Amino acid sequence: MEFGYVGLMCAERDYRPVGSRAPRFIKASRPLHLSWQVVIFLLGLAVVAGGVVLLPLPGPGWLVIFAGIGLWATEFPWAQRVLHWTKRKVLEWTHWVKERREERRRRKQAQRVR
Template sequence: MTFETAISRDIVSAESPDRPIRRMLRRIRVWLEQHPRLRHAYRVAVGTLGTVIALLGLVLVPLPGPGWLIVFLGLAILGTEFRWARRLSGWLKRMLSRFWAWQKSRRAARA
């Protein structure tokens, strides 16, 4: 099994709608739809938290450590409420997968 196939399979299984966290988030969303004021506050809180975490991850990217992981975590948080963040997260996952495949082929060509 290739590296790209394994990543694609893991991404698909993690984004399955029957995962416990996704079920919990759906229940919260249904409850929030019944309380419009809380829904607005929730969106503001999710937007703020996700943005802070994603920006922190971007600051950490050049340093050794989990910079990209933190960026994806921030985008995942934003993606629970904002469609643009879900699309951006998917695009970044594809670009990062392509980069790793390119890097792997480059190393193999050098060896």
């Protein structure tokens, strides 16, 4: 089994269509929707910038960065695709780590039996 398939399979289970998730009354007015997108972009930028600052410091830097991208993903299709790709890669990596851990455990048990 290839790891890429497992990540793709798990990540697509809760995949939503790309596009704006703004309330209907905001999408109805072009100027209001544009203002909404600017606000979401600036909030996401602030969160991502905070995550970048936290990277060299002890703290959840990457988690904060992904939260900012998640905020962007509520409004921008490119961020939704980035988040989907990231989730798939994290699931692939998690599966790979579990496989290695199992393999190491089996080797230890085999050495004890000898």
